[in-house]
Amino acid sequence: MSAELLKKHKIRVTPFRIKVLSVFKKTHSALSLSDLESGIGEFDRVTLYRTIKTFLDKGIIHEILMPGDIKKMALCQDGCNTHLHDHKHLHFHCDSCQETFCIDLPAYPEIVLDGFDIKQIEIQAQGVCKNCG
Numbered sequence: 001m002s003a004e005l006l007k008k009h010k011i012r013v014t015p016f017r018i019k020v021l022s023v024f025k026k027t028h029s030a031l032s033l034s035d036l037e038s039g040i041g042e043f044d045r046v047t048l049y050r051t052i053k054t055f056l057d058k059g060i061i062h063e064i065l066m067p068g069d070i071k072k073m074a075l076c077q078d079g080c081n082t083h084l085h086d087h088k089h090l091h092f093h094c095d096s097c098q099e100t101f102c103i104d105l106p107a108y109p110e111i112v113l114d115g116f117d118i119k120q121i122e123i124q125a126q127g128v129c130k131n132c133g
């Protein structure tokens, strides 16, 4: 439930926040800002931007940046919180429908670089999704 998800992340439950979450939950692909805006309908832009920022900060959603200036947002998995975005999935962008998907990997590669402290690894793929293929 959306209200429980907010409470779990210590975010105050408001009708607007529930509404924004429901737009994310309705879709299987990631959302651009304009997807989100048209999904919400009536809204105050400042409130929406603040809500997005809160959700990003608290580990409710994450930002996806793909080559070609594509910027999307998607729901996080259970492991994310204020301090950590713990994703074990890749981001797939479909060149045909222009949708971006978070796809779980059965085995996420473990990468160690000598002397470098890796905080986050991003795996991206582009091609044709199963809906278009």
Ligand SMILES: [Zn+2]
Residues within 6 Å of the ligand: 059, 060, 061, 062, 076, 077, 080, 081, 084, 085, 086, 087
């Ligand atoms: Zn996350």
Ligand SMILES: [Zn+2]
Residues within 6 Å of the ligand: 094, 095, 096, 097, 098, 099, 128, 129, 130, 131, 132, 133
């Ligand atoms: Zn597609």
Ligand SMILES: [Zn+2]
Residues within 6 Å of the ligand: 062, 064, 074, 087, 089, 090, 091, 101, 102, 103
């Ligand atoms: Zn993702």
